[in-house]
Amino acid sequence: MGGRKFIISGYYGFSNAGDEAMLSAMIHSIKEADPAASITVISGHPEATARTFGTPAIHRFSPFALLRGILRSDIVISGGGSLLQDVTSRRSIYYYLSIMAAGILFRKKVFLYAQGIGPVRSLKTRRILKIVLDHVTAITVRDEFSHDFLKGLGVKTPVSVTADAVLSLPVVSKEKGREILRRAGVPEDRKIIALCVRKWGDSDALAASFRKYVEALSGTGMYSIVFIPMQCPDDVCMAAKIDSPELKNTYILRESYDIPTLMSIVGAADLLVGMRLHALIFSALMHIPMIGISYDPKIDHFLHSIERDSLFSIYEFQCEKLYNTSIRLLQGIQDPPVWKKVDEMREKSRKTISVLKTLMDR
Incomplete structure (x- = not known):
């Protein structure tokens, strides 16, 4: 029927x-x-x-x-x-x-x-x-x-x-994301760090902690830091709190993008540092190394599902640890790849529709 x-x-x-x-x-x-x-x-x-x-x-x-x-x-x-x-x-x-x-x-x-x-x-x-x-x-x-x-x-x-519904989405091409980054002025000869942040708790203190991290990366002259909004305008406002005219090689994307485009932008990065759960899931889908920073148990729950942990909680921000971990991942020094586990979770997410089909046929 x-x-x-x-x-x-x-x-x-x-x-x-x-x-x-x-x-x-x-x-x-x-x-x-x-x-x-x-x-x-x-x-x-x-x-x-x-x-x-x-x-x-x-x-x-x-x-x-x-x-x-x-x-x-x-x-x-x-x-x-x-x-x-x-x-x-x-x-x-x-x-x-x-x-x-x-x-x-x-x-x-x-x-x-x-x-x-x-x-x-x-x-x-x-x-x-x-x-x-x-x-x-x-x-x-x-x-x-x-x-x-x-x-x-x-x-x-x-x-x-089962698993988060978003894990069932198909992987997309990275080309559109690369084109958006080119139009935003992001150089193609530097590695790209995607930063997905949100307001939470004392947003001024949180922005100051992230700014120290961005300053350290910016000071190397080796990386481009791109702020990707998952919710507009809130995430753009938080990115603006972190960024400053003195910082070099930072870029804020200010538009609201559809889901395939956001996934493509994430896929064009070399590393994602994220507070947003689905930014981390997009990174997992696109097989981009990620660092999760926890503000809510759901971040930890997802990372545990792919046998990873958040680097730290926003309430115990560790700038040096974040910087060192970022550099390690950008240099290709990684823990055993998580992609096999991600693919297992993709299969698990499809179990939801199997349960729904059974319900539909009752």
């Missing part, structure tokens, strides 16, 4: 490349499983989402449109990402749970698509989370930590461990 109606809930329409990449991967996988599928996306900016992905979209805070969309659907998908946590917002977890609860109330199939779950600090929220998840149709999570968290809550619905 084809032509099922899906509605996808998540943090879409906010120019966050990681979330948009997850949406792209989910739409591609659903269409692969059911070419006649009808997909509606719940978005913060429905017009932009519809234009980018070619699917109908409804506003995330339009209650009647949301209820109508859920009522007309066959399957409600709670999309990938860290939606079910109460660290960045205490309200957002209730919003996403309410979408699932509506799906359950209307007797729809409700599917969690490669979620990263937790931390959930509030005991009350944990109890509500368990009640809702006990009644969904199927759960897939992107890491063992999420699985263990749900097991600890005593969630009754079976939980499958």
Whole structure:
């Protein structure tokens, strides 16, 4: 039976490349499983989402449109990402749970698509989370930590461990990325360090720490440092805090790029240093050496999945360690390659759609 109606809930329409990449991967996988599928996306900016992905979209805070969309659907998908946590917002977890609860109330199939779950600090929220998840149709999570968290809550619905949805995206050519860097004035005769940063905590102190690192690299005259935004304009503003007129060989990309273009830009670099989870995943997909700097457990969870660790937490910034590790990787002195493990995780990410296919056929 084809032509099922899906509605996808998540943090879409906010120019966050990681979330948009997850949406792209989910739409591609659903269409692969059911070419006649009808997909509606719940978005913060429905017009932009519809234009980018070619699917109908409804506003995330339009209650009647949301209820109508859920009522007309066959399957409600709670999309990938860290939606079910109460660290960045205490309200957002209730919003996403309410979408699932509506799906359950209307007797729809409700599917969690490669979620990263937790931390959930509030005991009350944990109890509500368990009640809702006990009644969904199927759960897939992107890491063992999420699985263990749900097991600890005593969630009754079976939980499958897969991998981040973005790992299922196809690898792209590096040529477009190289052309963008050429147009930005980045020389072709120096190695390129891609820097993906974000605001977090004391952003001024964090920017000052990164500036020392960039100053050290800039002082060698051997490398180009390119700031790549994963969310505009926030990441551009953070890059501007780090950069200064005195620094040489630094470049800030200020545009918002689509997912294949961002992947191509990352692929044109020789090293990626990133706080953003999906910048690290893009680097892994493109087989570019990476250094992860942790601000959230999801960074550590992904790196552990490919048998790596974050270099340090932003709360214990170690400029000298970051510089020395960067130089070592740029000189081609690496730990055993992680690419085989990355490819294994790519295969694991495709397990999510297998679980969804089983659910579709019930």
